[in-house]
Amino acid sequence: MSTAHFRLALAFGASLFLAGATNAGSEALQPFKDELFSMQTVIETGDGGDFKVVDYQEMRDINGRDQIPERRVKSAYVSLGVRRQQVDETIDLGTRKLAVTRTGAAGGSRFTVIFIHGRGGDRRLGANDFTFGGNFNRLKNLAVENGGTYYAPSVPSFDSDGVAAIADLIRFSAAQSSGKPVVLACASMGSFICWGIARDAASVERLAGMAILGGATDPAFIGSAAYKQKLPLFFTHGSRDSVYAADDQLALYRRLHGEKYPTRFTLFQTGSHGTPVRMSDWREILNWILAH
Template sequence: MKMSTSHCMIITAIAAFLLSGTISSASADALPPYKDELFSAQTVMQTSDNGAFETINYDEMRDINGRDQIPEQRVQQKYVSLGIRKLQQDETLSLDGHRIDVTRVGPTDNAAFTVIFIHGRDGTRRLGANDFTFGGNFNRVKNLVAGNGGTYYSPTVRTFDSDGVANIVELIRYASERSGGRPVILSCASMGSQICWGVTRDPASVKRLKGMLIVSGVTDPDFTKSAFYKAKLPMYFAHGSRDPVYAATDQQGLFEALYKSKYPTRFTLFDTGNHGTPIRMIDWRKVLNWILAS
């Protein structure tokens, strides 16, 4: 049954009201199942650190060739639900002198929670909003977030330096204020992880954040000196074991140090996975529910 945009917005508003109460009670199931049979049915090969570290079986023939209609370009139709595009808008935000191109999925105001995805080198806002690449995983996160009353932002980051960090600091402030201070989760992929690490050093942003996800990222040896670390906000890592860009062992070393210090952290390693594997394979529902419940 087709719904009008107004009906869709009403449903989203109701979901936001219900979800805000769920999040405030720190429920482990803040986000209900969404295509879990396609995205969450992954084989855990081994776990350690009381389940905080897990190794997931990854197979290119199954998880790319068997999943995509056109390998690495277009996923099979069953993996996506395109009705969420009714809530999607490209816009340019002017925030205290910072102009930021974003794709927004979900309401501008009163979001139940916010998820911001930062792309890597040569990416734009379109990467994090593409419904069909990376096995449809961005379509899933859009549906999980906006379909439950939240707002998802995919901004364009032009430089991965202090200027890029400053832009995302402003976007975090904007999202937090427009949502009435509800949870903001920042996720960064590949070179974009430099933006996440920069944000961890901004005390004002840390007060607005609920947690962070680092996907195939670079390691920050000085993370323990950051405001984010001192606030003990949850940190989730996802990496491919054969990543040729940023070695998984480097990130694992940081995770182990954090875990031993009783810091709230999780690590998912995709066995034989490459640099782009975690973006395709990360279980967004599991990650977001863990952060929201922490």
């Protein structure tokens, strides 16, 4: 299939996906525990709603949410039936094999989400139901309940080899779903993978959008294949991130937004490096990307 034909197929698949949403207006994903995950206090907004600052308090959002702080969330935040749709597998991608945890159908999904962990992580991080306030359990449930598939791969490295592996997974995922939307989300050092993918025109053609959670900034994103295609880009970041400065990421967002690029930014006030993985509203992120 040519690039042009694939792009048309992707757009047509996305339109069918959005048309299939019921009782949710333009929102493709139906609510799942929104009262626990989405009812966040917004203390500042701007850019017509594309930029917002969310109140974050460690005593409430970690100690009040977790049964064992940072290790096990309270049971109300998880629904474990989704584990019946979860499998650890090694996918043969032709050029390589890649270990993943897949939640949802192996093929025919309405959309696909791929989450890239940071340094020191592997596929277990993105599949853990109880850490990060149950946020990955919610993501898995959002995928399965809405006919999607979620992949948490073990990234072999954060260099060109890692980028090539995820490019293969994106290609595989798009083929498995006949060109339905694929969303790539990258946390922390995993953002190196997203920025590398942004330079790969073939991968960009297969993506519906990307999310960067507490990641590094890439000033060279300007001029990339993703930039030229105006691939939707959603940032979330902690204001007190000591690993990757929020101001650097904000500067990139503001430049992009000033150029009418499709982008959003959620800043968690007083949040640290790991806050976006815990607090990012997956339903908001995915609905916004899929709507584009």
